Every structure is written in structure tokens, then in C-alpha cells.
Amino acid sequence: xxxxxxxxxxxxxKVVFIKLFYCLIKIxxxxxxxxxxxxxxxxKEYGIDIDTxxxxxxxxQAVDYKYEASKIKNRSHALELLKELCFLANIDNTLHDxxxxxxxxxxxxxxxxxxxxxxxxRFVLDNIILYxxxxxxxEKEDGEI
Numbered sequence: 001x002x003x004x005x006x007x008x009x010x011x012x013x014k015v016v017f018i019k020l021f022y023c024l025i026k027i028x029x030x031x032x033x034x035x036x037x038x039x040x041x042x043x044k045e046y047g048i049d050i051d052t053x054x055x056x057x058x059x060x061q062a063v064d065y066k067y068e069a070s071k072i073k074n075r076s077h078a079l080e081l082l083k084e085l086c087f088l089a090n091i092d093n094t095l096h097d098x099x100x101x102x103x104x105x106x107x108x109x110x111x112x113x114x115x116x117x118x119x120x121x122r123f124v125l126d127n128i129i130l131y132x133x134x135x136x137x138x139e140k141e142d143g144e145i
Contacts, residue, residue: 005080014046016068023065028096069109078110086124
């Protein structure tokens with residue numbers, strides 16, 4: 001997916017995004033290899049140093065995710081955040097109720113309409129399906145295309 005939006009985020013927004021990614025990963029009580037790979041990749045792409053990332057993980061229990069989400073005032077950034085959260089929630093091929101509730105609450109905290117959230121999730125699912133179809137057609141292993 002297009003990651004050009006990252007360069008438009010402030011440092012504070014990048015930290016908020018990472019906090020919310022960590023919150024989503026822990027919400028269902030299961031951490032998959034795909035989720036770990038996603039967070040490692042996205043933390044690097046966002047330019048978040050290892051110390052900041054460690055501090056976020058260390059204090060994740062104290063994060064008020066609705067308050068953190070409300071800090072994202074730019075609608076375009078809010079939509080990108082929801083796209084990434086939907087991708088992360090679907091990365092393990094299961095969308096748990098707790099993950100869905102979390103994403104809905106984040107959307108509401110950023111004043112994003114439910115209808116828009118449904119469209120974003122559909123877009124993400126379509127992209128995942130297209131990617132996996134491409135892997136099959138091109139006879140590629142996981143992660144290649």
C-alpha cells in the first residue's frame with residue numbers, strides 16, 4: 001500500500017500512530033508473527049527510534065487510546081490511520097470483536113463516520129485479496145511479489 005502519507009505526519013502523530021498500533025496488537029491477547037513483522041516494519045518506516053518504541057511498549061497499559069486518537073485532527077491522517085489499523089487487524093486473517101470495537105472507537109474519537117470506516121476496511125480487504133491472488137498467480141512464496 002502507498003506509504004507516502006508518512007512524510008506528512010508530525011512527530012507527535014507518528015508516535016500516536018505507533019501507540020495505537022501497539023494497543024491494537026495487544027487487545028485480542030494474541031500476538032502473531034505477522035503483527036510483529038508489521039510493527040517492526042512500520043516503526044522503521046515512521047523513523048521511530050528503538051528507545052521511543054521501547055518506552056511506548058513499556059507504558060502501553062497506561063495509554064488512553066481514545067484520547068490519543070483524538071489528537072489526530074487532520075482528516076486525511078485520520079483516514080490513513082484507520083487504513084493501517086484495518087490492515088493490522090486483518091493481517092492474521094481474523095478480525096476479532098475486540099479489534100473491531102477498538103477500531104470503531106478510534107474512528108469515533110477522530111469524528112470519522114461509520115460508513116467511511118466500512119469503506120476503508122473493504123478497501124483493505126480487497127487489497128489483501130488482490131495481493132494474495134497475485135502471489136498465487138505468480139507462484140510466489142509469502143512476502144514475495
